[in-house]
Amino acid sequence: MQNxxxxxxxxxIVLFCVCLSLVIMLAACTQExxxxxxxxxxxxxxxxxxxxxxxxxxxxxxxxxxxxxRDWMTEEKQRHELKPPADNSSLLQGGQAEGNTYGRPTExxxxxxxxxxxxxxxxxxxxxxxxxxxxxxxxxxxxMCHPHAANTHPETYPKFQTQLGRVVLLRDMINxxxxxxxxxxxxxxxxxxxxxxxxxxxxxxxGTEMNYGKH
Ligand code: HEC
Numbered sequence: 001m002q003n004x005x006x007x008x009x010x011x012x013i014v015l016f017c018v019c020l021s022l023v024i025m026l027a028a029c030t031q032e033x034x035x036x037x038x039x040x041x042x043x044x045x046x047x048x049x050x051x052x053x054x055x056x057x058x059x060x061x062x063x064x065x066x067x068x069x070r071d072w073m074t075e076e077k078q079r080h081e082l083k084p085p086a087d088n089s090s091l092l093q094g095g096q097a098e099g100n101t102y103g104r105p106t107e108x109x110x111x112x113x114x115x116x117x118x119x120x121x122x123x124x125x126x127x128x129x130x131x132x133x134x135x136x137x138x139x140x141x142x143x144m145c146h147p148h149a150a151n152t153h154p155e156t157y158p159k160f161q162t163q164l165g166r167v168v169l170l171r172d173m174i175n176x177x178x179x180x181x182x183x184x185x186x187x188x189x190x191x192x193x194x195x196x197x198x199x200x201x202x203x204x205x206x207g208t209e210m211n212y213g214k215h
Contacts, residue, residue: 052107059111069119076122080129081148083206085117124200127193134184142197145181149204156214171198 064070076082088110127133128149131141146152157170164172171189174197178184187194 056107056111059108063111063115067115067119072126073119073122076125077118080125080143082118082121082125083203085114085121085203086206088113120196121199121203123192124196124198124203127197128200131182131184133193134178134182136182136184138183140182142177142182149201152201152204153214154198154201154205155208155210155212157212159213159215170201174198174201 067073088105091105091110092107128142128146131139134141142149152170152173154170157173158167160166161168161173161176163176168176171187171194174194175186179186
């Protein structure tokens with residue numbers, strides 16, 4: 001009697017273990033092995049049980065494939081040292097992210113922010129360094145007088161500019177230089193070329209304290 005009941009218990013334990021292993025194996029097989037990109041269109045293949053670095057690399061590869069303009073970006077970066085945008089990786093470690101209105105950002109969010117911001121700024125760099133894109137009638141580009149955006153002092157705006165006789169924004173001085181030394185095409189304040197150049201000039205002064213009105 002005693003023996004029969006011990007044997008029944010043993011059989012039950014073995015059966016339980018087999019079922020548990022099956023469930024674990026099934027869960028491992030159906031684990032997500034791809035991610036949908038931000039636009040909901042593409043898929044990023046990632047290895048199962050991937051590390052944070054592998055995930056970042058896979059997302060970076062996907063972003064590069066989805067952006068055929070990557071070649072000019074790489075070239076522009078090599079030609080004109082661009083200061084990198086801020087490192088936001090601390091947002092992944094909790095703390096600050098807890099109070100974030102839009103929830104906790106993912107590694108993919110951070111990568112998208114960085115790449116898109118760099119693209120915006122690099123476009124500004126491209127225009128800043130090109131007499132053609134500025135439509136200069138005297139073949140002059142901004143870098144001839146402001147290499148790496150030197151002496152553009154974006155941190156001092158708004159300020160009173162004697163040439164213009166009023167308080168101006170950075171974009172007004174960009175236009176002043178387009179009109180005068182460059183003799184190019186005057187840009188509307190919301191022209192994408194103006195926005196990009198403003199972004200590039202600001203980006204080059206990263207780390208400098210804001211000091212509006214300074215001469
Ligand atoms: C031929 C030389 C020359 C070229 C080319 C030139 N600039 Fe300037 N830029 C100047 C000079 C000189 C000043 C100083 C004007 C002043 O503050 O009296 C100036 C001032 C500026 C300022 C304001 C700097 C400050 O201290 O407040 C900005 C911004 C600026 N330039 C942007 C540009 C941009 C953008 C381009 C190209 C579209 C450009 N410049 C092309 C000579 C040039």
